[in-house]
Amino acid sequence: xxxxxxxxxxxxxxxxxxxxxxxxxxxxxxxxxxxxxxxxxxxxxxxxxxxxxxxxxxxxxxxxxxxxxxxxxxxxxxxxxxxxxxxxxxxxxxxxxxxxxxxxxxxxxxxxxxxxxxxxxxxxxxxxxxxxxxxxxxxxxxxxxxxxxxxxxxxxxxxxxxxxxxxxxxxxxxxxxxxxxxxxxxxxxxxxxxxxxx
Numbered sequence: 001x002x003x004x005x006x007x008x009x010x011x012x013x014x015x016x017x018x019x020x021x022x023x024x025x026x027x028x029x030x031x032x033x034x035x036x037x038x039x040x041x042x043x044x045x046x047x048x049x050x051x052x053x054x055x056x057x058x059x060x061x062x063x064x065x066x067x068x069x070x071x072x073x074x075x076x077x078x079x080x081x082x083x084x085x086x087x088x089x090x091x092x093x094x095x096x097x098x099x100x101x102x103x104x105x106x107x108x109x110x111x112x113x114x115x116x117x118x119x120x121x122x123x124x125x126x127x128x129x130x131x132x133x134x135x136x137x138x139x140x141x142x143x144x145x146x147x148x149x150x151x152x153x154x155x156x157x158x159x160x161x162x163x164x165x166x167x168x169x170x171x172x173x174x175x176x177x178x179x180x181x182x183x184x185x186x187x188x189x190x191x192x193x194x195x196x197x198x
Contacts (some may be wrong), residue, residue, distance in 0.1 A: 001051075001052050002050050002052045002061065003049065003050060003051075003070075004047060004048070004049050004050060004067075005020050005022050005027055005029075005047070005048050005050055005063075006022065006045070006046070006047045006048075007020040007021050007022035007023070007027070007045065007046070008020065008021045008043065008044070008045055008046075009039055009040065009041070009042055009043065009044050009045075009046050010026065010042065010043075011026075011042070012036055012039075012042065016030055016031060016032065016033065016036065016088075017029065017030055017031065018031055018036055018039060018048075018063065020046070020048060020063075027061060028061065029048055029050060029061045029062065029063035030060060030061065030062050030063065030084075030088065031048075031062070031063045031064070032064075032088055032091055032092035033092060034065075034092060034095070035048075035063060035064055035065045035069065038065040039065060048063040048064070048065070049063065049064045049065070049066060049067045049069065049070040050062065050063050050064070050070065051064075051070055051073055051074055051077075053077075053084050060084065062084055062088060064091075066096075068096045069091060069095070069096055071096075072091060072096040072099060072133065073087050073088070073091060075129070075132040075133050076090055076091070076129070076132075078132055079124075079125055079128040079129060079132060080124065080128060081121070081124075082125070086114075086116060086117070089114055089115055089116060089117075090111075090114050090117070093113055093114045093115075093171055094110070094111075094113075094114070095175075098175070099129075099133065100133055101153075102126070103126055103129045103130050103133055104130075105153070105154070106126055107126075107153065107154050108122050108123060108126065109154055109157055109158070110153070110154065110157065110174070111125060111126060113157075113167055113170065113171045113174075153174065153177065153186070155183050156174070156177065156183065156186045156187055156190055157170055157174060159183075159187050160173060160187070160190055160191075160194075163191075165194060169194055172193070172194075173190040173191075173193045173194050174190070176189070176190070176193045177189055177190060177193075
């Protein structure tokens with residue numbers, strides 16, 4: 001299996017694919033928008049951590065900026081009903097650390113921000129991923145979605161939704177929040193992020 005490639009970034013497509021030239025061989029690699037941006041500029045020498053997905057009719061390379069991203073992707077693939085497309089969509093919405101936080105907190109609404117994931121699928125994934133992602137107990141996240149001063153990121157998400165923000169706006173704001181803070185501060189920070197992007 002191809003686990004890592006080092007080469008020159010020669011192409012980046014709008015379809016979520018990059019091409020890496022490794023010793024004169026061009027590898028087409030499917031990536032998330034975040035990974036594509038993290039790889040740098042065309043002509044840069046880059047390292048891409050990869051997973052080779054084998055089907056009867058295709059061999060597809062999926063790429064990640066970090067080994068942790070690839071490992072999370074492979075953990076997601078092991079969950080029931082999760083193919084590479086959905087696994088990549090999950091990691092495009094939530095990075096590895098954020099995904100572990102969601103699982104640790106049992107944050108159903110957070111997982112439902114992933115396009116194509118409903119509440120039933122999210123509930124099943126939360127159960128399966130706790131063991132697959134090997135979320136350590138007390139890994140800097142409070143259980144049951146509770147953070148500093150009793151606030152939770154789920155409460156922030158609910159507040160933004162109640163204010164009429166769309167799921168993609170909520171997702172973007174949640175990605176910019178600090179790991180800790182009281183509810184009022186977190187909501188204010190999220191609103192500032194949303195205000196600056198409009």
